[in-house]
Amino acid sequence: MDLKALIRDIPDFPKPGIMFRDITTLLNHAEGLRYTIDTLTQKCQAANLLPDYVVGIESRGFLFGVPLAYQLQAGFVPVRKPGKLPAAVHQIEYELEYGTDRLEIHQDALENHHRVLIVDDLMATGGTAKATADLLGKIGCEVLAFAFIIELQALGGRQKLPNVPIISLVEY
Template identity: 45%
Template sequence: MAESTKAEKLELINKRIRAFPDFPVKGILFRDICPILKDPKALTAVIDLFEEHVRQTCPQIELIVGLDARGFLFGPLLAQRLGIGFVLVRKKGKLPGPTVSVSYALEYGKAEAEIQEDAVSPGQKVLIVDDLLATGGTLGAACDLMKKQQAEVVGCLVVIEMTELKGVERLKPYPVFSLVHF
């Protein structure tokens, strides 16, 4: 069987994303990636496209940082393909041992994120992975955590980018790679 093209992979991914209006609050159109996870071909397509991008644009990457909770779904698979480690950025109070944390605003509230103090080494080149970029609050917080840890953020990867919310602007100067745009 012939390998799928980039366009075919993107079409498959796009078909597996569902929209739920007014979730988690009225006025938010939630983009659900659960059908991607249910379909092994769609999940493989996401990881294939992420891997291709990383190998072409930042082969010097040393560590994948995944955001709570959906970055945990894509990040370890990508890290395994690249032969590098994976670390977690979690919601406040979920990690054992000494942690470093930051507060940030979401499009519909506030939150705190943290990482274990020894998860990232100073100067380490990291790539941050999540499922969705909206206003950039969560990814921005992860970038701030990496800065506190003196790591070098090489870029951010997301499956979905909500372009009208301009989260990319908030993340400058860090490059963002998105598979699907709404």
């Protein structure tokens, strides 16, 4: 299946010069969505990835992470932006192009021996994925791999990530 055909390009969003890759058109295509989850599952199984948990990055990582966790017989843990989680959190601050941001995870969500797979819809510069890996490393988790629907290769995000498998279904 040609997933690129199911991803809508929106020029100049959210600002001029940016080509936004909109996955809502993939999400509402039943066969495309099933194919996406099935293909992610197959690639993880083929790489012999056996995570204890799938960690989804807010918010579109949740959309793919939960069904992937189900298929891999793993639990699911969300990594969220500040102020979204109700219990005590671990947090990490990371650099953005202009300023900083922060990610949080519940303190009781993972333990230092857990093996995790990090999932998001898109990898651009790799900053958020790297921050997630760094946060999980602070807890003592083992990051097994990353899985993305889309990878924007020209932005070099792959080079920022730890030396583990990186699964991308569509590359631009």
